[in-house]
Amino acid sequence: MQKSPSRELILSILWRYGLSIILVALAVVLTLLLQMAFSTPFWRSFFFVWVVIGSTWFLGKGPGFTTVVLSTLAVDYYFTPPFGQFSHDPKNLPFVVVFFIFAFVSGFVSSRLKDRETALSKARDELESRVQERTKELEKSNTLLLAEIEERKHAEEILHNQAGLLHLTHDSILVRDKAGLITYWNRGAEELYGWKSGEAVGKVTHELLQTIFPEPLEDIMAQLVRSGHWEGELVHTRRDGTQVVVSSRWAVQKDELGQPASVLETNNDITERKRAEEGIRKLNEELEARVIKRTDELGEVNRELEAFAYSVSHDLRAPLRHLAGYAELLQKSASSDLDEKSVRYVAMILESAKRMGELIDDLLAFSRTSRTEIKKSRVSLDQLVSEISDELSRETDGRDIAWRIGNLPDVSGDRSMLKLVLMNIISNAVKFTRQRQRAEIEIGHAGGEANELVIFVRDNGVGFDMKYAHKLFGVFQRLHRAEEFEGTGIGLAHVQRIIYRHGGRVWAEGASDKGATIYFTLPGPPEGTGHE
Amino acid sequence: MNKLGRILLVEDDPKDVELTLTALAEYNLANEVVLARDGEEALGYLYERGKSGDGPNSYPAVVLLDLKLPKVDGLEVLSRIRSDENMKAIPVVMLTSSREERDVVDSYKLGVNAYVVKPVDFHEFVNAIKELGVFWAIINEPPPGSMKRG
Numbered sequence: 055m056q057k058s059p060s061r062e063l064i065l066s067i068l069w070r071y072g073l074s075i076i077l078v079a080l081a082v083v084l085t086l087l088l089q090m091a092f093s094t095p096f097w098r099s100f101f102f103v104w105v106v107i108g109s110t111w112f113l114g115k116g117p118g119f120t121t122v123v124l125s126t127l128a129v130d131y132y133f134t135p136p137f138g139q140f141s142h143d144p145k146n147l148p149f150v151v152v153f154f155i156f157a158f159v160s161g162f163v164s165s166r167l168k169d170r171e172t173a174l175s176k177a178r179d180e181l182e183s184r185v186q187e188r189t190k191e192l193e194k195s196n197t198l199l200l201a202e203i204e205e206r207k208h209a210e211e212i213l214h215n216q217a218g219l220l221h222l223t224h225d226s227i228l229v230r231d232k233a234g235l236i237t238y239w240n241r242g243a244e245e246l247y248g249w250k251s252g253e254a255v256g257k258v259t260h261e262l263l264q265t266i267f268p269e270p271l272e273d274i275m276a277q278l279v280r281s282g283h284w285e286g287e288l289v290h291t292r293r294d295g296t297q298v299v300v301s302s303r304w305a306v307q308k309d310e311l312g313q314p315a316s317v318l319e320t321n322n323d324i325t326e327r328k329r330a331e332e333g334i335r336k337l338n339e340e341l342e343a344r345v346i347k348r349t350d351e352l353g354e355v356n357r358e359l360e361a362f363a364y365s366v367s368h369d370l371r372a373p374l375r376h377l378a379g380y381a382e383l384l385q386k387s388a389s390s391d392l393d394e395k396s397v398r399y400v401a402m403i404l405e406s407a408k409r410m411g412e413l414i415d416d417l418l419a420f421s422r423t424s425r426t427e428i429k430k431s432r433v434s435l436d437q438l439v440s441e442i443s444d445e446l447s448r449e450t451d452g453r454d455i456a457w458r459i460g461n462l463p464d465v466s467g468d469r470s471m472l473k474l475v476l477m478n479i480i481s482n483a484v485k486f487t488r489q490r491q492r493a494e495i496e497i498g499h500a501g502g503e504a505n506e507l508v509i510f511v512r513d514n515g516v517g518f519d520m521k522y523a524h525k526l527f528g529v530f531q532r533l534h535r536a537e538e539f540e541g542t543g544i545g546l547a548h549v550q551r552i553i554y555r556h557g558g559r560v561w562a563e564g565a566s567d568k569g570a571t572i573y574f575t576l577p578g579p580p581e582g583t584g585h586e
Numbered sequence: 587m588n589k590l591g592r593i594l595l596v597e598d599d600p601k602d603v604e605l606t607l608t609a610l611a612e613y614n615l616a617n618e619v620v621l622a623r624d625g626e627e628a629l630g631y632l633y634e635r636g637k638s639g640d641g642p643n644s645y646p647a648v649v650l651l652d653l654k655l656p657k658v659d660g661l662e663v664l665s666r667i668r669s670d671e672n673m674k675a676i677p678v679v680m681l682t683s684s685r686e687e688r689d690v691v692d693s694y695k696l697g698v699n700a701y702v703v704k705p706v707d708f709h710e711f712v713n714a715i716k717e718l719g720v721f722w723a724i725i726n727e728p729p730p731g732s733m734k735r736g
Contacts, residue, residue, distance in 0.1 A: 368686075382709070418685065
């Protein structure tokens with residue numbers, strides 16, 4: 055790389071010097087030709103001077119000077135007598151010297167002019183390139199500027215659109231600066247509060263809206279600075295003076311120093327919701343009050359019932375006892391004076407008093423099963439049945455009874471109450487099969503509906519007409535004459551009450567003289583089926 | 587009321603009184619009975635006996651007490667007897683028409699010695715009174731301070 059410029063330089067030098075030599079030679083030839091045509095001495099120097107000026111102008115100072123020297127020599131050699139040799143004649147010397155000086159001056163002037171011209175041209179070029187450069191720069195910055203303007207325009211458009219969108223929403227949105235002055239107020243806020251944007255902007259928010267805060271404003275601001283946002287319920291006053299409850303969300307925009315610069319506040323009207331909530335709360339309160347009142351009333355009724363039962367137990371029995379007592383004393387003291395009829399009357403009085411005593415006792419027991427609390431435990435029905443058949447032995451002794459007792463499950467219930475249930479049903483079965491040569495009593499269980507256990511007691515006794523099935527479980531309801539079968543008629547009412555209180559059902563199937571089956575259910579799946 | 591009886595019968599109903607005394611008469615125990623017609627009278631009698639200066643023979647051998655009484659009821663009488671330093675050893679039997687579990691429980695909590703429900707049937711009633719009288723006035727050894735059969 056370094057060789058080629060120097061080689062070019064050498065070639066250029068050789069070329070320029072060679073050319074100056076050739077030019078001089080050309081001037082010699084032309085001058086010779088002109089001399090042949092016109093022998094005027096003026097023409098002798100004409101071409102040479104132009105060659106010197108031209109070579110100095112175009113080829114540079116070195117070749118120019120070479121041309122001056124060579125031309126002087128050529129003028130001396132060819133065109134100063136004696137022609138064809140260098141003249142030593144002092145007579146010709148001034149001409150040669152004058153020529154040399156003239157040629158030299160011409161060359162010098164030409165060279166200077168050339169230098170000036172080169173410098174000028176260089177300066178012009180520089181200027182031009184700088185102008186071009188500046189123009190380019192200007193063009194570039196112009197493009198940038200245009201792009202920036204375009205971008206700004208676009209951003210402004212987006213902002214405008216967004217602001218327009220904010221304006222569209224029915225949520226009320228407002229922005230306030232750090233002094234609390236409103237700087238933005240959207241259409242939602244106009245609709246909610248009644249002030250136009252122009253009226254609201256510049257006002258202090260909390261003064262305009264008479265805000266009631268749920269906590270001190272300092273605390274809210276502290277939280278706002280700490281976490282950047284706050285949420286809560288505020289009460290505002292509208293332009294028309296009505297109050298509105300809003301769910302308010304605040305978001306803060308901080309400046310470069312991290313200090314709150316402006317706050318964006320979004321408020322949603324929840325007055326209706328609050329009113330509805332309040333309504334529901336009130337309704338609930340009322341309902342609760344009613345439940346309490348009803349419970350109190352029920353408790354009162356229960357207490358009255360208890361007082362009634364107590365009174366029955368105590369006060370009703372006393373006159374009955376007296377009735378029986380005095381009848382007995384009458385029977386004793388006057389037995390010899392009384393005729394047969396009168397003795398029977400006294401006996402009837404005694405019997406009735408006794409029966410009434412039984413009825414009162416049964417009624418009291420029945421009311422007690424409704425009032426006493428159920429104490430649930432795991433109860434073995436097998437065990438209950440075997441206890442009951444032991445207790446009934448006085449009535450079953452001497453009778454032919456075929457017991458068919460299946461495996462009964464354990465259930466969950468009040469043991470003494472469930473025993474009363476089975477006692478009533480089984481003693482009924484024993485009682486109503488009394489007229490049978492061979493009584494058959496079956497006790498078993500079957501699966502009922504889901505989560506339900508069905509227990510049944512079937513007998514081959516006198517049965518009943520299904521027509522009267524609905525009367526079977528009423529208090530003091532009897533389907534047989536008293537002289538046929540004893541009893542007060544409260545047993546199955548008792549059964550029904552207890553089973554209902556356990557959450558079960560009870561029903562009966564039967565036909566006159568064809569036996570009866572009493573069914574009852576208990577909730578819950580059977581828990582094991584083994585005998586104990 | 588200063589007569590010393592070995593049985594204090596507290597009963598407001600005259601018919602019950604008559605029937606009870608009739609029953610006791612069959613066993614010659616009627617003369618041993620002092621009658622009080624309400625709780626106040628019963629307590630008055632007992633306090634009076636305490637001040638009589640009869641020493642250890644101040645109190646009856648048993649109190650037959652009805653639950654439902656005018657003025658001061660049976661449970662109140664019982665609790666006053668049990669809370670009195672001198673009287674608390676006196677045997678007390680509730681003789682009542684009530685079979686209510688609440689009454690039975692309350693009586694035992696207050697320290698009753700026995701609880702008897704008057705049967706409706708007269709025979710049973712007579713038997714109950716007779717056995718009560720015989721047991722408490724004759725068989726039972728009363729606490730020191732009660733009148734012994736002399």
